[in-house]
Amino acid sequence: MQVNFFQIVPVLNQFLKYAFSYSHLYNLVVSVVILGIFVLFKNIFTNYIFKFLRRMTDKTKGMADEYLLTSFHDPLKNAIVLLGLYLAFKNYLPSSYDYVLNKVLSSGVIILFANAVYKLVGFYAENETEIGRLLNGKIDKILIPFFSKMIRFIIVALTFVVIASDWGYDVNGFVAGLGLGGLAFALAAKDLLANVFSGIVIIIDKPFSIGDWIKTNDVEGTVVDINFRSTKIRMFDQALVTVPNFNLVNASIINFTKRPTRRITFNLEVTYSTPSHKLQKGIERIEKLLLAHSNIDETSVVVKFDSFGGSALQIFVYFFTKTIVWADYLNTKQDINFGIMKIMEEEGISFAFPSTSVYLETPLKIKQEAEAN
Incomplete structure (x- = not known):
């Protein structure tokens, strides 16, 4: 299909008139100013809020408040920029775009909040003492990486479900689809599921924990990580060996640390x-x-x-x-x-060392024969 050049000129002329019209340029400048103000003042605003919050939490014990503030620091700055973008586009675009802008804003806030919680879980996963203080008890180190990964996965899944629901998608159908897909996945990935369930058995039975020195028929070293599929063991030559959990569950394990x-x-x-x-x-x-x-x-x-x-x-x-x-x-x-x-x-006791003594039965006869020759 050929387009006549003379047909494009009027459309282009109309677009240029709108682009350089006073109302359009005014809205564009105002939107840029709004966005610039939020970008420039995001650090000042965020630091002011967190300085006030730190004053309130200085007398508290432990790292819980510090973890919470650190986790939400960057997401709050990004939320300020997101709000600036929302107001700038709301001023620039026609009111017919308000529905989409509101959905984008709500989805962005959900993602930023989920990101902060995701970071918070990571901070706790690296500090066994704070987890024990949070739960008011002692927790085995072997449970920390396993459950931290599980909680992070749940956070990501819930974030996806909440955003999908907010945009009007049928989440029930999605979950049902996951059920059918999970059945097909289970049939196609028996070994993977076997390792996952073996990892659960290791966590429940606790034949070893992170930091333990263990030995099997195939490997010996220190346990450094346990996840859904495998266990990582640092050998004494500093090589890192990844062993499927299914192999460990069915192997004889010597735990030298438990002695x-x-x-x-x-x-x-x-x-x-x-x-x-x-x-x-x-x-x-x-x-x-x-x-x-x-x-x-x-x-x-x-x-x-x-x-x-x-x-x-x-x-x-x-x-x-x-x-x-x-x-x-x-x-x-x-x-x-x-x-x-x-x-x-x-x-006055001397240590012995391996030695061999040679005894000659007739040394005189041998000497005479040597002299005769």
Whole structure:
């Protein structure tokens, strides 16, 4: 279809007359001024409000008020800009656009409020102490990331539903559609659902928590995160391993963090030239050393002359530390090692080392044969 140039000219001329008319330019300038005022004064207005609110909450304990104010700070600034946009377009556009502008304004306010609550949940998810204070009790760390993700998902879903309802969409039909779609999704994603339900089982049964040192047949390390589908484990070489929850539920898990004590056991090997009375005195002193140490469980101490080895007398040493923290465990082990060395030096007992002795049955005959040759 061809358009005649002479047909466009009148339409373009009419548009230019309207665009440069006094009423149009006046409304445009007023709208720009309105928007500029709200943009320029958004920081001043927001800071004034939050300064007043912080004065009211300075005497309160905990971080609840700070989290609340921080979460709503940026959304409030954006809400001021949104209000400026609404008033600017309302002044500029004809009254027939009021319905759309009102819906856009209400949807924007809902989104900004949901964003503030979303941030607030994130702040609490990073502070276990504040959650315990909020709930007036202690909560397991394993529950925090799982439920924080669930609450955030609910916030997003509710925001979508409320906005859709405000614009006149049938939410009931949408929810029913989700039910049919969920059935099809369940059939197509059995493994995903298995991992989700396995994650719920892990949270309820609590075989481990975030920060625990665990070991399975395939992986060993510290648990850093638990979500709907998988568990993230930081190995000791700092590699991050993601394990599906279904695999963990069906695996044998050793939780080293749950043990109350940590074992240390080794054999001391001393030379065969050690007199029996010195060996007995050394064993008694090592046992007293272990029993006197504040970080060793005195009920587990065993120090015994165990056996006659191939090249040394073997003393069996067995005890448990009261701490399971890696650094404290190593410090305790080091203290005991230095203490044993000091006892051995004071008692004149020498440590043995692997050696081989060669015996010649007729050394004289061999010497004579070598001289004859």
